[in-house]
Amino acid sequence: MKKNSLFLFTIIIAVASLFSSCKKDNVEVSISLTTQPASAKVYAGDSVTIAGTASTTGKFRLIQMVSNPLDGSTPVLLSEGAVTSCANTGGTVNFSRVITKLTKSTIIKVGVVDQNGQTTSVDFAVTILEKNTTAAVTAISFYSATSGGNIADIGETVTARGVVWGTTSKPTIALTTKTSDGSGVGSFVSSLTGLLFGQDYYVRSYSITSNGVLYGNEVTFTTLTPNTPTPVVPNGTFESPVISGFVMNPQPNVWSFAGGGGQQKNGSAFGAATAPEGVQTGLLQGDSQMYQTFTFTTQHLGISLMAAQRSTQKQTIDILIDDVVIGSIQPTSAVWAKYTTPTFAVTAGEHKLTIKGTNTYGGDNSAFVDDVKTILRN
Structure with a gap:
């Protein structure tokens, strides 16, 4: 019986000694922030860095940061708080922590706890700004x-x-x-x-x-997309009337021709490359033109057409709406290529489309046009 009592007493003394090893009388502890001013204005979720120095004449137990929301909700121990064990010796430690995920304006109490469990703290105010x-x-x-x-x-x-x-x-x-x-x-x-x-x-x-x-x-x-049908250029591929070779001002036709304008067919004496649409194309020789009037709806449009020079000639072409030039082109070669005008606006009703050979360089110059279309534009 005496042996058992002695053994139990020995255990009690050992445990008491273990706990008392982390205690010390008259421990002085202090903390100060190097992040100044001790406040920040941020948006919800932005990061805040809090740094400072803690000093003690004893041992540190831990440094912690507790958020105390200004709306009175429950304080939260921030996970970013630094923890040190009571094995640390006395002296000074520097700390720096990045605080994130704050959603409420708060006072963050930055505290140092000594080996006796006593806490000394300083405040860091965080104002969460409202966003635009x-x-x-x-x-x-x-x-x-x-x-x-x-x-x-x-x-x-x-x-x-x-x-x-x-x-x-x-x-x-x-x-x-x-x-x-x-x-x-x-x-x-x-x-x-x-x-x-x-x-x-x-x-x-x-x-x-x-x-x-x-x-x-x-x-x-x-933005919305117009569902108004895009106006179709009548006989925009010059397939009517059916001709042989080439014909100046071929009739009957929705197009009117003047000054050497007409239509030509694949294999004509003009030597045009094969028509990109069908077998016939428009023809503009010298100062000539083709024009017609048809119905438009109110919208923004452009004119698209295929064009090619005759051999190495240098014909130039204007495109007009109601006798106003909306675009000018010069086909680059005898190979068919697509050209488009800048955007123009029209009201609902009848409008005149003119394709005109301007022959800027003078002499005998011809060009061919085909597949004339209106295209929807902004």
């Missing part, structure tokens, strides 16, 4: 839309605001495709114009302060 927002896009049409946003109050003077858009993600105000919608914080409405139909766009609100540019969230939209 971009309004959903509405009133989407072929060439325009409406958006806007809300500029958050982050304590800085907003000198300009608006939205910026582009065809790739994260457009910036370096683009010309942006609005200018006044200054200050709060909500605003923006009109997006000059868009292309059937195009995907990316939009962000922006605000400018003395500290730079802040962008809102990105939204996307697609």
Whole structure:
């Protein structure tokens, strides 16, 4: 019995000695931050670095960081807190931790715990800023839309605001495709114009302060595509009337010809390359022209055509709508190639299309045209 009591006492003494080895009377501990000022303003999810120095005359147990949200919700021990064992000797340790995933404004208590379990702490204030927002896009049409946003109050003077858009993600105000919608914080409405139909766009609100540019969230939209039929150029492949060789001003025909204009067939004396569509093409010799009037719908269009020179000649060609030049071309060789005009706008109704040989260089110059079409444009 005495032996058992002696053994138990020995164990108690050993355990007590183990715990007391981490205790020390009159331990002094201090902590200070080198990250100054002891505060930060960030957006939710952004990182915050907190660094400092802790000193003790005893031993450290740990350094910890506890978030105390200002909304009164439960404090959270941050996983980024550094932990040191009580095996550390007295002296000074430097610490630096990156805090992430904060979603609420908070006071972070940065504390050092000594070997006796006593804590000394300092505060680091983190303000979570509200972000600019971009309004959903509405009133989407072929060439325009409406958006806007809300500029958050982050304590800085907003000198300009608006939205910026582009065809790739994260457009910036370096683009010309942006609005200018006044200054200050709060909500605003923006009109997006000059868009292309059937195009995907990316939009962000922006605000400018003395500290730079802040962008809102990105939204996307697609402009409408017109379902109005594109007008068809009658006899755009010159297959009517059926001819042999070549004929100047062949009739009956929806085209009218003047000054040496007409049609030619594969194998004619003009020596044109095989027609890209069918077996006949238009012919423009010298100062000549072909024209016709047909019905258009209200839209933006271009004229597309195939063209080729006669041998090594140098014919030049103008394309006109209602006697106004909308494009000029010079076929590069006797090989057929496709040419298109710049965009032009028409109203609904009858309009005149003219294809004119201008013979800029003088002399005997001829060119051939085929597969004349209207193409839908923005």
